Amino acid sequence: MIIQYGDSMPKGPVHQEIEKRLQAELSPISLNVINDSASHHGHAGDDGSGESHFTVEIECAEFVGQSRLNRQRMVNKALGDLMREKVHAMAIKARAPGEHP
Template sequence: MLPRLRASLRPVSTSSPSLALRSMATAGKGGIEASMRAKLQEALKPATLNIRNDSAKHAHHAAMAAQGGGNGETHFFVEIVSEAFEGKTQIARHRSINSLLSREFDEGLHALSLRTKTPAEVQKEQERMRGA
């Protein structure tokens, strides 16, 4: 059973709906990731949305081991660039995302690492990198 569990917990990074569908097939149900993607796209209309399933890195943690490694969708990294973040602090951005994903937390999402930016922040960052 352990090899099958490891295969279902493979880290996944998707940036398009077709890849998301393939990810669902290779990473178990994919229900939480697909739901997260749909909600974030609808509510925030992001210019960039990258979701990476980091659950395999955490399957050995005590809380996840007690659940048999979780459902393979417990820990995610989300990078999102959206105009909806204009004028909002980082904490306000994170709170809005956590609120949007409250059902997913109820269904097994355990941890969410967020990188939230506006298009203007990304542009400023790119200009700074070019100037360095």
Template sequence: MLEQIRQRLTQALTPTELEVVDEGHLHAGHAGEGKGHFHVRIVSAAFAGQLPIRRHRMVYAAVDDLMDNGIHALSIDAEDK
């Protein structure tokens, strides 16, 4: 799943920096034992001039079909550079 997320974000947003972290271990005891919890830190020129909510929407659009199909929760830090 990590590699699929990386591929989708790279293809859609051409990041200069990209970090995808599986945070499932932080959610043990939750439904599915925390499976599908990820954090993305992404820096992309595509975010220039975009409000944070728009940046998040761009990330969600890139991984849309993975939501609820491998991704249960996704936290995002999206920056322009």
């Protein structure tokens, strides 16, 4: 698996938990979790933690034959309570192997 780190912010506990849960549940081929919270500072949903807004780019064999909506549901299910309790917003870019971003 390839894990890329596209942001310059240090990884906090929510960021690390997102990576951990996605790796455990979906075994991605590639995973890039980006903390977008700094660009949302002071906006609705910014809880001051610096870990409220994320982008997840994930490539996973389990996405083969799944619709875009089902892929997002799979990611949300893997993240469980994080989506209800810790993360205000998440952009999900989910693709199957061989699909172009």
